[in-house]
Amino acid sequence: MAKTKYNKKEILAAWGFLTPNFIGFLIFTLIPVVFSMIMAFTNWNIFGKPTFIGFENFINLLGFHEEGGKQVPNDPFFWQYLYNTVYLLIGIPLGIFSSLACALIMNQKLKGIVFFRTIYFLPSVAGGVAMLVLWKYMFNHEIGLINQTLRSCGAFLYGNPILGFLTTFIGMLLWGAFLVCCIACVVSFIKWILDKTQADIPEHVWNIITIAIGAVIFILLCCRFVTYNDIIKTFFIEPPDWLGTVAWAKPSFIIMGVWGGIGGGNMILYLAALSGVSASLYEAAEIDGANNWKKFWSITWPMISPTTFYIFIMGVIGGLQTGFMNAKVMTNGGPAGSTSTVEYYLFNTAFQNFNMGYASSIAWFLFVIILILTLITWKVGGQVVTYE
Amino acid sequence: MNKESLNNFLYVLAAVAVIALGIYLFATQHVVPKNVTQIRWSVDNNPMRKIVIDYFEDLYPNIHVVNDPQADMQTILTQLAGDVPPDIITAYDIESFRRFQRLDQLEDLTPYVQKYNMPVNNIRKSLHEFVYIRDEKDGQEKVYGIPENCAPFQLFYNKDVFDRFGVPYPTNDMTWDEVLEVAKKLTSDKNVNGRKVVDTKGLMVSEDVEYWVKMYGGKLFSEDGTRCLINTPESRKGLEYLESLRMKDKVIPSASDAAAMAPTGGWGGANLLLVQGKVGMLQVGRYMIIEFRKYYPQGVRLGMVRCPKSPCPANLCYSKTYCIPKSCRHKEEAAKFLSIILSNENQKNITNYGDGWPSVDNPELYKIASFNPKYPDEDNNVELMKDIEESYTKEVFKLINSTDFMSIWNMEVDKVWLGEQSMAQACANTEKRVNKIIDRNIKNPNFLN
Numbered sequence: 001m002a003k004t005k006y007n008k009k010e011i012l013a014a015w016g017f018l019t020p021n022f023i024g025f026l027i028f029t030l031i032p033v034v035f036s037m038i039m040a041f042t043n044w045n046i047f048g049k050p051t052f053i054g055f056e057n058f059i060n061l062l063g064f065h066e067e068g069g070k071q072v073p074n075d076p077f078f079w080q081y082l083y084n085t086v087y088l089l090i091g092i093p094l095g096i097f098s099s100l101a102c103a104l105i106m107n108q109k110l111k112g113i114v115f116f117r118t119i120y121f122l123p124s125v126a127g128g129v130a131m132l133v134l135w136k137y138m139f140n141h142e143i144g145l146i147n148q149t150l151r152s153c154g155a156f157l158y159g160n161p162i163l164g165f166l167t168t169f170i171g172m173l174l175w176g177a178f179l180v181c182c183i184a185c186v187v188s189f190i191k192w193i194l195d196k197t198q199a200d201i202p203e204h205v206w207n208i209i210t211i212a213i214g215a216v217i218f219i220l221l222c223c224r225f226v227t228y229n230d231i232i233k234t235f236f237i238e239p240p241d242w243l244g245t246v247a248w249a250k251p252s253f254i255i256m257g258v259w260g261g262i263g264g265g266n267m268i269l270y271l272a273a274l275s276g277v278s279a280s281l282y283e284a285a286e287i288d289g290a291n292n293w294k295k296f297w298s299i300t301w302p303m304i305s306p307t308t309f310y311i312f313i314m315g316v317i318g319g320l321q322t323g324f325m326n327a328k329v330m331t332n333g334g335p336a337g338s339t340s341t342v343e344y345y346l347f348n349t350a351f352q353n354f355n356m357g358y359a360s361s362i363a364w365f366l367f368v369i370i371l372i373l374t375l376i377t378w379k380v381g382g383q384v385v386t387y388e
Numbered sequence: 389m390n391k392e393s394l395n396n397f398l399y400v401l402a403a404v405a406v407i408a409l410g411i412y413l414f415a416t417q418h419v420v421p422k423n424v425t426q427i428r429w430s431v432d433n434n435p436m437r438k439i440v441i442d443y444f445e446d447l448y449p450n451i452h453v454v455n456d457p458q459a460d461m462q463t464i465l466t467q468l469a470g471d472v473p474p475d476i477i478t479a480y481d482i483e484s485f486r487r488f489q490r491l492d493q494l495e496d497l498t499p500y501v502q503k504y505n506m507p508v509n510n511i512r513k514s515l516h517e518f519v520y521i522r523d524e525k526d527g528q529e530k531v532y533g534i535p536e537n538c539a540p541f542q543l544f545y546n547k548d549v550f551d552r553f554g555v556p557y558p559t560n561d562m563t564w565d566e567v568l569e570v571a572k573k574l575t576s577d578k579n580v581n582g583r584k585v586v587d588t589k590g591l592m593v594s595e596d597v598e599y600w601v602k603m604y605g606g607k608l609f610s611e612d613g614t615r616c617l618i619n620t621p622e623s624r625k626g627l628e629y630l631e632s633l634r635m636k637d638k639v640i641p642s643a644s645d646a647a648a649m650a651p652t653g654g655w656g657g658a659n660l661l662l663v664q665g666k667v668g669m670l671q672v673g674r675y676m677i678i679e680f681r682k683y684y685p686q687g688v689r690l691g692m693v694r695c696p697k698s699p700c701p702a703n704l705c706y707s708k709t710y711c712i713p714k715s716c717r718h719k720e721e722a723a724k725f726l727s728i729i730l731s732n733e734n735q736k737n738i739t740n741y742g743d744g745w746p747s748v749d750n751p752e753l754y755k756i757a758s759f760n761p762k763y764p765d766e767d768n769n770v771e772l773m774k775d776i777e778e779s780y781t782k783e784v785f786k787l788i789n790s791t792d793f794m795s796i797w798n799m800e801v802d803k804v805w806l807g808e809q810s811m812a813q814a815c816a817n818t819e820k821r822v823n824k825i826i827d828r829n830i831k832n833p834n835f836l837n
Contacts (some may be wrong), residue, residue: 013393046469047491060832067824074828076821076823077795142585155581226693244644247808336802337795351462355835 009320040360050357057361077337077345078130078362084250085320085341089256092315094307095261102262102268104300117271120263127260132329135256139242154236167236170227175228176221180214187213192383245330246338253326266311271299273307274300302386313374320370342366411706420555427718427725430474431710432466433457434678436743443737445730451721461487466491473713475722479533480708482517486784488711489521489532495712495719496523497531497726504727510748511730512534517781533709536724536734537744539673540592540695540705540775543567544680549574549588549668549687554620557691558669560771563698564603564629567591567669571639574668586649590639592658593630593671598796600626600705600784606632614826615788616795619819624812626700631804631811641667642805663688671695673706674772677742681763692768694775707747745776791837796821 005012040057044050064071073079106117111171122282125132138145158164187210194201220229242252281299290298323341328334333340342362431437435457441453454582456474461484467473468491471711479485501508508531511519517755518535522528543558547623550557555573562570571590578587606623609616619622633640641649646658649666659676661667663683670676680690710729712722716777728734732753735746739757746753752762766834785793800814800821809817 013397016397045491046465047493056832060828060835090517105703140647141644151581151583241644244642246808247800333795334798334802335806336808337799346794351466351791354465355789358835 014289023220027302028358036360036363039357040304042094042363042373044356045354046356053214053357057358060358063367077340078217078342080337081340081342081345085323085343087250088253088323088341089316089319091257091261092253092312092319093222094258095266095315096311098262099266099311100270100304100308101284103267103274104296106267107271107274107292120267122263123227123260125183125332129325129329132256132326135328136243141239141241144242147241150236152232154239157235157249158237164229166232168225168232171232172221172228172308176214176218180210181215183213183217193380207293243339249331249335249338253323253330254327265335269307269311270304272303277303305385309377311384316373316377317370320366349387404758409504419792420452424450424452425718425721427453427475427721428454428456428478429478429710429725430456430467430706431457431478434743435679436738436741439737439741440728440734443734447728448721448724451724453725461526463771464488465491465765468713468715470532471715473715475716476725477711477713478708480516481706482784483790484780485533485709485711486521486594487794488713493713493715494521494532495714495716497534497712497723500712500719500726501531502724504723506727507730507748510750513750513774514538514705514777514779515707515747516584518707522760526743533711535709535747536729537675537738538707538748538776538779539675539744540703540779541671542674542675542692542772542775543669543671543695544662544690544692545669546662546665547691549665552665558776560768561692562693563697564696565698567696568637568639571633571669572637575639578778586641586645588647588659588666588668589645590668591633591643591671592640592661592667592669594647594704595630595801596704597627597801601706602702602780603629603700604624604656604815606611608783609786612705613784613788614830615824616788616793616819616822618822619815624815627815628811634805635807662690670820673744674742675744676705677766683744684763684765687767687808691765692772694771701778703775703779705781707744707781714720736743745773762789787829787836788822792825792837793822 030133040052041052043053043057044374060074064075065074066072073244106113110116118318126234127291137143137277141147156163159169189207191201240248275301281303282295285295285299323339323345325344327339327341327344333338333344343366346359346362346366349355349362429437430439437455440749441455445451464473464477468488473493477488479488497506500506508519515535515538517530518533520529521532523530523774545558547557553574553576555570558567558570568591574590575586576587577584597609601618601623603626604622605615606620606626608623618627632641641661649661658667658670658672659679662670663680677692680688683690690835710726712719716722730748732750735748735753736756739742739746739753740760740762745757750828754773757773758821759764760769786831797818800809800818803809804811804814825835
């Protein structure tokens with residue numbers, strides 16, 4: 001390989017341009033990262049000198065001890081908050097599908113589509129604390145927009161017995177359809193992975209499995225009509241206290257996250273990806289008699305899979321590192337700690353308790369989890385993503 | 389590098405230099421004159437602070453005081469660690485005050501007390517916890533803080549709400565049970581589209597766990613701090629009383645009710661609920677009167693009586709104390725500033741302004757505090773001041789971080805408000821969990837900071 005020669009002036013210019021950035025990276029990233037790694041093995045309250053304590057922080061964080069014949073965690077807060085953080089990751093696939101759906105709609109050649117694209121992108125521009133405060137207001141049990149709407153609908157629908165019956169029936173059907181869709185998605189995903197890994201399972205087997213599961217769900221739902229009537233009616237007549245109950249606080253955060261993600265950066269990425277899919281592929285499919293669903297499933301979805309893969313990985317990485325702002329502004333981590341995340345715990349440990357060593361160990365453990373999940377996703381994703 | 393690249397590089401360099409110069413000129417336009425020393429006072433931005441600063445700067449024209457309102461614990465500790473602390477810091481509770489001292493960050497003020505004749509001996513006895521700390525090295529009790537005011541709980545009430553329901557105004561000698569009966573009469577619902585919605589709640593109380601624990605003579609921790617005592621019968625009884633106010637008698641609003649009742653549309657403090665007549669009575673510290681006085685011109689009629697004395701005669705007292713950090717760069721100037729905090733003139737200002745009660749006890753201040761002709765409706769001050777000497781300051785958390793304790797307590801009490809467990813279960817769980825953490829902290833002190 002021929003050695004490239006640069007003259008001294010060029011090397012100097014390169015260093016000149018690179019140095020400011022490198023200094024910034026060194027001071028604000030590399031040194032703090034290395035410092036936090038060292039801190040994870042110390043006890044340091046920011047005053048005085050750090051004391052080296054080996055792996056004690058990690059043992060306290062991840063270890064268990066026996067108590068009354070049971071294994072209990074040394075730090076129960078951490079495991080509860082880790083569970084909350086993982087639970088909130090449910091929002092990632094929901095966000096991906098919604099932003100893809102939004103991008104597909106926004107990709108249509110309609111009059112004034114630019115205006116609609118702008119409207120749907122607005123939530124990302126107006127993000128931050130103001131948006132959280134607005135959502136807090138909307139989720140209010142008594143006067144929130146969501147519950148007011150649900151109550152008005154409930155009063156109208158259940159004011160009439162026939163309408164009430166129809167509402168419950170449609171609600172039950174929708175719920176059943178949602179469950180079937182979820183199962184179909186999981187089955188399709190498994191099938192897709194197995195297809196990519198050359199496993200040979202006939203198409204009709206998959207169809208039978210999906211239909212059978214769907215049928216079982218519908219039968220079970222019909223048997224429980226009265227229970228569903230109560231649940232759906234209660235949901236409309238006395239809607240949940242979204243942020244005030246353990247059962248609804250996390251789903252509320254997910255709803256809010258999905259809303260924020262629908263028309264944001266992910267939609268833009270999908271729009272870019274969709275515009276990159278060659279029109280000739282669709283023309284060829286049309287000649288072969290493919291319908292819209294077939295075109296989407298066989299052309300669009302594989303062609304935009306690198307984007308989906310990127311969004312998923314970034315979502316997982318971001319999802320594990322967030323939650324602080326929502327918890328701080330909307331719920332203070334409550335009720336009963338149900339909206340506290342690892343990031344919120346990290347902040348409290350570092351900047352309320354000033355236990356920097358322990359906070360660093362939390363941060364490094366979080367890093368390891370993110371690294372492992374990213375590697376797994378990378379490994380699996382590498383096999384299923386279609387590159388042109 | 390060719391000539392064009394070099395030119396571009398020089399242009400960028402020139403632009404950076406111009407911006408830097410602009411920033412420098414902007415930052416230095418309020419330069420303090422050479423003969424004036426500027427000191428930084430980290431405290432909330434209550435308008436009262438300006439009155440204190442103006443008074444001080446009149447006395448010491450060569451010292452300029454800047455109020456830095458970022459006075460929260462996190463900010464101050466970070467500044468202390470970075471060796472750029474404010475010259476005067478404020479501790480808003482005993483826990484913060486002790487924590488600063490435990491971290492060896494506070495200057496011993498004893499020499500300054502003598503030098504500037506600060507009348508620390510005249511500070512009310514109930515505030516001594518905010519003044520003295522025993523030095524573990526030599527066993528001597530030293531002055532580390534100068535408290536400016538004190539604010540025991542009192543019961544504010546909205547006269548219009550009482551008149552609307554035809555209920556007689558509360559009195560100073562009421563017990564909690566009598567207050568509860570009054571609160572029941574003031575609690576009402578309204579009908580919105582066929583639904584019962586809270587219209588008025590009779591009472592809003594502080595949910596400070598320590599107040600309710602002490603109601604029947606309980607304690608949060610043992611003397612040595614090694615055991616949590618929240619599940620003793622005395623502690624539990626007080627907290628169960630709080631539970632019954634909200635869950636059984638329903639005279640106090642839940643967080644969700646409070647947000648829904650707020651006239652500002654979802655949020656606003658308890659004080660707004662009182663002035664808007666959504667709540668009949670409010671238990672809060674004396675300091676809140678500054679806020680309430682803003683509403684007098686709008687026709688809001690408030691009264692205030694002593695916090696119920698029975699079953700427990702004691703009352704929780706809030707205060708704040710000013711300290712000088714060890715690494716302060718202008719100790720003498722800061723000490724001069726602290727010297728005026730307890731002065732008669734400053735204490736008079738505090739009394740007139742209503743920032744709690746004065747921390748110093750003397751007949752002249754007592755007379756001023758007894759009645760302020762500017763606020764003729766505040767005619768019960770003599771009775772209210774009796775609470776000062778009968779009040780206590782909060783306990784110090786010795787072997788558990790206060791944030792850890794509060795995390796556990798908030799989780800457990802949330803379950804009570806959600807109807808998932810009783811207060812007795814919450815107390816039992818909290819005691820068990822807190823004791824476990826205390827045991828862990830004794831074994832691994834690196835958890836404790």
